[in-house]
Amino acid sequence: YAPADVLIDKETDSLIICDAGNRRVVRWSRRSGTTQGEILIDKIGCYGFAMDEQRYLYVAGNGLSEIRRYKLGDKHGTLVAGGNGVGARLNQLNWPAYIFVDRQQNVYVSEFYNHRVMKWNKGAKEGIVVAGGHGVRSALTQLSYPDGIFVDTLGTVYIGDRYNHRVMSWTKGATQGTVVVGGNGPGAGANQFYFPIGLSFDRHGNLYVVDCNNHRVEQFSIEKDC
Template identity: 70%
Template sequence: MRYIHTGGGRPRYFYSDISVLNSSQIQILHHIFRHVNIPANAKWKQNGVTIAGGNGDGNTVDKLSSPYGLFVDDDQTVVIADYRNHRIVQWKNGNTTNGQVVAGDKVKGSGLHQLNFPTDVLIDNETDSLIICDYVNRRVVRWSRRSGTTKGEILINNINCYGLSMDEQRYLYVSDDGKHEVRRYQLGEKNGTLVVGGNGQGDGLNQLNEPTYLFVDRQQTVYVSDGNNIRVMKWNTGAKEGIVVAGGQGEGSALTHLYRPLGLFVDALGTLYVADHGNDRVMRWPQGDTKQGAVIVGGNGYGAEANQFSNPWGLSFDRHGNLYVADTNNNRVQRFSIE
């Protein structure tokens, strides 16, 4: 079963700045990696605010059609993989009326000016570009963010790319849900290095079963949503097998369970945040506590109210600790403010 919406990291932050710790409790580390420091007892407002879409299913600039992965930049610009519209859209902070198409054409296709069901996107501010999982075209592409860009370039070909992340050395990590593995690439490299899985499809600790989204921390530890195994795995650098850090108990709605984990984020304390797609909620799993998580937003049934989700997919945080969730079947992105 693939998580493909026919009808979801891992947050990633990249920009040039010096190290600073401000009152928003956000620590900026190195040149291209932001570490979000969220207090262990943090709470979020339970009613989300729609900051993109929410005007029904459509392809005009005020609408989304099944938003999947998303990325929040330093200025709170949100970039969204608008899956069924075959495009990447950008929504500026403060403008919740209309987005801007920044990659893709009006129709799906395999041309360099087109995308075909994109699943994830990140911003690399070092090159002022977007890096995109162009899922059905089986490629990773890069689009310049400069004005006038009309096509992208292929970085990696022949890969069932689902999720992307980048570490502070600017290595790119890509999940392949066909080969059940994650590889690490230097930009410009075609083959990459196996870092997670690669031992066939299965539920062993050295295996994955259709991995989706991922997150990479400062130590190059890889966290990955192991789709059909209903778990989140943590693979330390150089490890031959992973550690189950959330789920792994089969599908269910108890706090010990997940039901199709998708978007991921890990904060400075090592706390894991998961978009629990099938349970219409976002969960938090403290580092070291693999037995039980806690619901931080959602979990109020499938629906379109401000405190509900309809199959959440991607998630991310901004530098203030506010949570952003791609609420896929409601065709919107919701922001939940930290209290």
């Protein structure tokens, strides 16, 4: 009910789904004849999640104020971000939307109601603001309800800036971002979005954006290091 995110587990040839409306994470085999899924994690407020190269799941939960890492089969997980209630301090989260995990198991999270993207280094007790965090407007230092994120090997963060109808990039250590695509108001033009909520890159560097209220997925060719 109301699935919010999905990923492919290549090792088991299955789909892992954030079943948000039913407050659970489920796994469905992609093999023919599958008629029902398997509950991996139950009673969790899941909106977005990610899997690292060691096949650990990172899931937003507990009233959407923390992120836990789960070994497949584990029901409780280990706290890796937040866990100090809902808020805007560096050790808090407020509606973590999407999660990205790099090869060092550092966790990047877009915070819908704090209008920022945080990086939590592995083992850290608080996060670092890597994008936004300066109120909710359309300046290059700001984000407005950020959603999907992607981080390349140089540490550049790409963000679906939902209510600003644009995709932003923030290089490592930058104090402001750059508009990659959009930022021309809501609309259906080739250079417009109407709530860009998800994004990803393929191995050729093409950007794919889920353009929610235009009911489309768009592809853009940009120069970047995946």
